[in-house]
Amino acid sequence: MSRTPKHFETAVIHEGYDAKDMLGSLTTPLFQTSTFTFGSAEQGERRFGGEEEGYIYSRLGNPTVTALEERIAALENGERGLAFGSGMAAVSAVLVALTKANDHIVCSSGLYGCTFGLLTMMKEKYNIDHDFSTMESKEALRSMIKPETACIYVETPINPTMKVIDLQMVARVAKEFNIPVVVDNTFSSPYLQRPLELGCDVVVHSATKYIGGHGDVIAGLVVGKKEFLDDVAMTTQKDIGGIISPFDAWLLLRGLKTLPIRLDRHCDNAEKIVEKLREHPKVSTVYYPGDEKNPDHPIMMKQMKQGGGVISFEIGGTKEDAQRMLNHLSFLKIAVSLGDAETLIQHPATMTHSVVPEPSRLKMGITDQLIRLSVGLEQWEDIWFDLNEALNSL
Numbered sequence: 262m263s264r265t266p267k268h269f270e271t272a273v274i275h276e277g278y279d280a281k282d283m284l285g286s287l288t289t290p291l292f293q294t295s296t297f298t299f300g301s302a303e304q305g306e307r308r309f310g311g312e313e314e315g316y317i318y319s320r321l322g323n324p325t326v327t328a329l330e331e332r333i334a335a336l337e338n339g340e341r342g343l344a345f346g347s348g349m350a351a352v353s354a355v356l357v358a359l360t361k362a363n364d365h366i367v368c369s370s371g372l373y374g375c376t377f378g379l380l381t382m383m384k385e386k387y388n389i390d391h392d393f394s395t396m397e398s399k400e401a402l403r404s405m406i407k408p409e410t411a412c413i414y415v416e417t418p419i420n421p422t423m424k425v426i427d428l429q430m431v432a433r434v435a436k437e438f439n440i441p442v443v444v445d446n447t448f449s450s451p452y453l454q455r456p457l458e459l460g461c462d463v464v465v466h467s468a469t470k471y472i473g474g475h476g477d478v479i480a481g482l483v484v485g486k487k488e489f490l491d492d493v494a495m496t497t498q499k500d501i502g503g504i505i506s507p508f509d510a511w512l513l514l515r516g517l518k519t520l521p522i523r524l525d526r527h528c529d530n531a532e533k534i535v536e537k538l539r540e541h542p543k544v545s546t547v548y549y550p551g552d553e554k555n556p557d558h559p560i561m562m563k564q565m566k567q568g569g570g571v572i573s574f575e576i577g578g579t580k581e582d583a584q585r586m587l588n589h590l591s592f593l594k595i596a597v598s599l600g601d602a603e604t605l606i607q608h609p610a611t612m613t614h615s616v617v618p619e620p621s622r623l624k625m626g627i628t629d630q631l632i633r634l635s636v637g638l639e640q641w642e643d644i645w646f647d648l649n650e651a652l653n654s655l
């Protein structure tokens with residue numbers, strides 16, 4: 262599918278669905294069915310033989326899921342989209358499709374914990390090795406690429422230190438070696454950043470976060486070239502089978518409609534909280550790509566619409582002080598995940614990144630004093646009131 266001429270704010274509501282096809286139903290109907298009946302034995306034969314278009318069985322395709330896949334493809338400006346039962350099902354379907362035994366992957370120096378776990382498993386089972394790169398310069402990235410390198414895998418902004426990687430630069434280097442670039446775009450969503458438009462090849466999402474946006478669904482999405490995604494659909498998606506349920510696809514279609522207005526508020530709230538955190542005597546460092554004082558701010562301005570809704574900050578003190586601060590909050594919720602209406606706060610060293618061995622964890626910048634905040638949609642003064650009280654208690 263080519264880029265829709267509609268504005269993003271219109272496409273999130275309309276793309277991939279035409280009410281005329283569904284008895285005029287305003288919202289996309291929920292096809293909560295495992296299978297589809299054939300009018301005759303011959304029709305079943307034609308469907309399986311690919312001579313006739315139509316649904317067969319919901320692991321191979323479902324109309325509610327198709328609407329979601331077409332919508333996300335349009336929003337990321339890609340040729341085809343695929344939906345999965347979790348972000349990790351999406352990440353693993355892509356990485357398994359792109360690699361074979363003894364290959365090599367270059368990845369950004371910070372990775373989502375379970376993506377790190379998947380790479381470790383691929384190394385143990387199939388000798389698919391990986392190396393981390395800061396991707397701070399063309400030379401730094403080039404020096405990590407080997408003849409066996411099958412792809413470059415990038416997260417930006419990097420969780421939880423919020424470092425930003427220049428995606429155009431990464432895409433240019435990848436072209437020199439003719440290898441694809443995969444970008445985990447979970448932290449930005451296509452509203453803030455569209456990696457395919459910057460020359461990257463595949464986008465993966467944990468749709469659990471901003472795309473769903475309401476903390477009620479676990480799901481994943483992939484967007485890229487039709488040829489590659491056709492291959493993923495017929496191999497790792499179909500045969501490993503980490504598909505999305507029609508109901509979860511329906512929830513994502515619903516959540517997507519408000520993505521731009523939600524993200525505008527998440528970003529505006531985050532900017533206000535960053536200003537306040539910077540002034541607080543108990544806060545030593547604030548990491549936020551939208552902050553003008555952040556060294557990555559120029560790259561962020563080049564490739565993102567705004568800085569996003571996630572902030573990390575360090576407090577003076579110990580791990581126990583960080584925990585004490587969290588325990589002192591009144592309505593802000595201690596929880597991992599991000600992108601929900603509720604502000605969520607967590608302690609990466611003992612929660613999301615507790616599996617990472619301490620030396621690697623510290624190298625990634627994840628100290629015992631680091632706290633990650635997913636700024637929600639509440640009135641920002643209320644968020645700050647709660648945070649300020651907790652910080653003052655230290």
Ligand SMILES: *Cc1c(COP(=O)(O)O)cnc(C)c1O
Pocket residue numbers: 347348349350373375416420445447448466467468469470479480481
């Ligand atoms: C949450 C997350 C994932 C994994 O997604 P699930 O939906 O939990 O499987 C992958 N990448 C990033 C950056 C995430 O935040």
